[in-house]
Amino acid sequence: MGRVAPAGAVFLPRDQAHRVLQRARRANSFLEEMKQGNLERECREEACSYEEAREVFEDKEQTDEFWSIYKDGDQCEGCPCLNQGRCKDGLGDYTCTCAEGFEGKNCEFSTRELCSLxxxxxxxxxxxxxxxxxxxxxxxxxxxxxxxxxxxTEPFPCGKFTQGRSRRSIIHIGEDASELEQHDPGDLGPTESSFHLLGLNRTESNSGEDGSQLVRIVGGRDCAEGECPWQALLVNEENEGFCGGTILSEFYILTAAHCLHQAKRFTVRVGDRNMEQEEGNEMAHEVEMTVKHSRFVKETYDFDIAVLRLKTPIQFRRNVAPACLPEKDWAEATLLTQKTGVVSGFGRTHEKGRLSSTLKMLEVPYVDRNTCKLSSSFSITPNMFCAGYDAQPEDACQGDSGGPHVTRFKDTYYVTGIVSWGEGCARKGKFGVYTKVSNFLKWIDKIMKTRAGAVGSRSPTEAPATRTVPTPLPPHAGL
The missing domain is CATH 2.10.25.10 (Laminin)
Known part of the structure; x- marks a missing residue:
């Protein structure tokens, strides 16, 4: 027989026994099987089955929600649903209920109509x-x-219809509005031929090319009444138009920098549609101040942009209203990706012809930048773009310089370019080259916000005022 252990070695004192064998009282332990399921009793004190959990909730949806967390943990921990989406846990997975405007497993994709749509x-x-x-x-x-x-908010809002390198026809400002080179429009120095650049006579036809057959603004059609209300015309002392411009506001005109060397004195006319007859909308304005970009390059026409401030405000009316200035990013994403823009002017109707007596307009397609660069014998800088036809005889021409290139979006027209230069007019395989206005919107805005008196401008009756502050060269994209 085995040896019997002493009683003291088998039985512990009461307080020690309770410390070793103590067991928590079960919830609702008295007649528990007769009572409604209890989450604490069924699933916290011991492992439970799905059926036992179902007895507790008596609702399948609530049971499933509890069971998915109970069985494999909370998959929604860490908030995987983005953009204020609501997370619902599942077995080994989760489901996001996305806020309005979002979709995707984690609500990561926007379905809103963003700017690209x-x-x-x-x-x-x-x-x-x-x-x-x-x-x-x-x-x-x-x-x-x-x-x-x-x-x-205005009776005549902007952008609305109111019912060789031939120059498409130059003042000077840096990125800071205080960095101005100013010229008295009453005395701009020696008159410069509008047909010479880089030592080449761009009015001469290429060998075997008959300039008289180039029917162009070259081409286009007459502007109907109210169709080109933002057109301005620079007129010299002989009462001849030599460059165009774009009305920006009651005091400001946008034009090409190279235009400012083509007349000793000039005025700005607005409201003209036919130079041979008066229609009652024509107005002439003296120029108080001219400002060309400080980095204008005469040899290449880079930075070919200038702003004129008028002495007296333009009275907007039928046939006289401004074009809209766009925002830079929006212009480049939306306007410059349109199929076409519109140019207008009183320029020559063919390469060696006379200036047009009527205001003409022409719709011109935007040209891919690589095609533009390959077509030209001269540098196409980041401040330029091409538009026009490579085979059709339609283009801007001499005398159109400085004039508007506008682009329509939802029945509103925005300034997108300035007629700058071209190799002849409407030559096969050649396009018109325009100053890219979106690169200069901040520059224009600073000028328009600067009062003429604040920058030391002078009256045309006084000696010319010129002040140049050097500006650093910003980096440019490769050409």
């Missing part, structure tokens, strides 16, 4: 901020109640 629904400018569309409007418009439409 129908301009975000905006009438005019569109930009994206934190996954949201923000619409805004050009000067003279305010956002409508829907925060997308633009409502005019």
């Amino acid at each position: 129908d301009n975000g629904g905006c009438d005019q400018f569109c930009r994206e901020e934190r996954g949201e569309v923000r619409c805004s409007c050009a000067r003279g418009y305010v956002l409508g109640d829907d925060r997308k439409s633009c409502v005019s």
Whole structure:
């Protein structure tokens, strides 16, 4: 027989026994099988089955929600659903219920109408901020109640219809509005031929090319009444138009820098459609100040842009209204990707012909940049773009210089270019070259916000004022 252990070695004192064998009282332990399921009793104190959990909740959806977490942990831990999506745990997985405007496993994709899709629904400018569309409007418009439409606050709003390197026809400002080179428009120095650049006579036809057959603004059609209300014309002392311009506001005209060397004195006319008859809308304005970009390069026509300030304000009316200035990013993403723009002017109707007596307009397609560069014998800088036809006899020509290149978007016209130069007019395989206005919108805005008196401008009756402040060369993309 085995040896019997002493009683003291088998039995422990009461307090020690409770410390070793103590067991928590089960929830609802008295007649528990007769009571409704209890989560604490069924699944916390011991492992439970799905059926036991179902007894607790008595609802399949609540049971499934609990069971998915109970069985394999909370898959929603860490908030995997983005953009305020709601997470629902599952067995080894989770499901996101996305907020309005988002989709995807984690609500990572926006379904909103951002700017790349129908301009975000905006009438005019569109930009994206934190996954949201923000619409805004050009000067003279305010956002409508829907925060997308633009409502005019003026009777004649901008951009609306109111019912060889031949020069398409030069003042000087750096990136800071205080960095100005100013010239008295009453005395701009020696008259410069409008047909010579880089030592080449661009009015001469190439060998075997009959300039008289080039029917062009060259080409185009007459502007109907109210169709080209932003057109301005620079007129010399002989009362001859020599360059065009674009009305930006009641005081400011945009033109090409090279135009400012083509007359000793000039005025600006607006409202003209036919130079041989008066229609009652024509107005002549003296120029108070001219400002050309400080980095204008005479040899290449880089930075070919200038702004004129008038002595007296333009009275907007039928046939006289400004074109809209766009926002830079929006212009480059939306306007410069349109198929066509519109140029207008009183320039020559063919390469060796006379200036047109009527204002003409021409729709010209934008040209791919690589095609543009390959077509030209001269440098196409980042401040230029090409437009026109490589075979059709339609183009801007001499006398159109400085004039408007505008682009239509939803029935509003925006300034996108300045007629600058071209190799002849309407030559096969050659395009018109335009100053890219979107590169200079901040520059233009600074000038328009600077009062003439604040920058030391002088009256045309006084000696010419010239002041140049050197500006550093910013980096450019490779050509």
